Amino acid sequence: MRKQIVAGNWKMNKNVQESTELASEIVEKVKGLDLGNTRVIVTPTFVNISEVVKVTKGSAVEVAAQNMHQAKSGAFTGEISGEMLTSLGLKTVILGHSERREYFGETDAILAQKVDAALANGLEIVFCFGEVLAERKADKHFDVVESQIKNALFHLDAAAWKNIVLAYEPVWAIGTGETASPEQAQEMHAFIRKIVADKYNAEVANNVSILYGGSVNPGNAKEIFSKEDVDGGLIGGAALNSDNFLALIKSF
Ligand code: PEP
Numbered sequence: 001m002r003k004q005i006v007a008g009n010w011k012m013n014k015n016v017q018e019s020t021e022l023a024s025e026i027v028e029k030v031k032g033l034d035l036g037n038t039r040v041i042v043t044p045t046f047v048n049i050s051e052v053v054k055v056t057k058g059s060a061v062e063v064a065a066q067n068m069h070q071a072k073s074g075a076f077t078g079e080i081s082g083e084m085l086t087s088l089g090l091k092t093v094i095l096g097h098s099e100r101r102e103y104f105g106e107t108d109a110i111l112a113q114k115v116d117a118a119l120a121n122g123l124e125i126v127f128c129f130g131e132v133l134a135e136r137k138a139d140k141h142f143d144v145v146e147s148q149i150k151n152a153l154f155h156l157d158a159a160a161w162k163n164i165v166l167a168y169e170p171v172w173a174i175g176t177g178e179t180a181s182p183e184q185a186q187e188m189h190a191f192i193r194k195i196v197a198d199k200y201n202a203e204v205a206n207n208v209s210i211l212y213g214g215s216v217n218p219g220n221a222k223e224i225f226s227k228e229d230v231d232g233g234l235i236g237g238a239a240l241n242s243d244n245f246l247a248l249i250k251s252f
Helices: 016-031 046-056 082-087 098-104 108-120 133-137 141-153 158-163 182-199 202-207 221-225 242-250
Strands: 004-009 038-043 061-065 092-095 124-129 164-168 210-212 232-235
Touching: 004 242, 016 038, 016 046, 016 061, 016 242, 046 061, 082 108, 092 108, 108 124, 108 141, 124 141, 133 141, 141 164, 141 182, 158 164, 158 202, 164 182, 182 202, 182 210, 182 221, 221 232, 232 242
Parallel strands: 004 038, 004 232, 038 061, 061 092, 092 124, 124 164, 164 210, 210 232
Antiparallel strands: none
């Protein structure tokens, strides 16, 4: 059975004290919950990962990274390798976030290399993709999403997909307060599951968790998460407050 996941993307927010405080609050509050089939993930910025790993140790809260470089090591000033993440005990990395694509020039081709590097390090990938508003308005959103997935992931064999989590994040809904309707999310998630089934098989498609991201908050999560093909959320703003984040986890 595929997992439900609530993953908080902290982006470039919270210094080390604030990060450990938020992580500790989440750890405490999650203790009282029966998580069942739900995974809880937080992704601090790189410099705060070690400290957050310490305060979440032994808890149900997993720590992931927001990005990594595709090379093993070398002269890449300012970058972080997959091996550096696993050496901290991390099991998961987010790749392809729209902010990485837009502000840091990450193309599908670069992302395909990052995917390979992450898998080579035994990391699970939360792979993000989604259309911009003009593409949705032009009715190109299905094509855009299909090509983003195809270009970065369809070179993988079926076995590799046990380490892939998909995150559909329509760019027009990220940090804007605008959310895809539960029906729009479900429509896209069902489409994604179908293209994965067509490329691989029904088993791969049914086992892959597909998260929705884009202005999910305690007021709209329940309805979005209740959709058949929505297996949780990648959360930005609402993940920066432990009460809000807990409310999202409880939405399942
Ligand atoms: C995100 O950046 O992945 C995201 C979904 O942000 P927000 O929830 O703030 O829209």
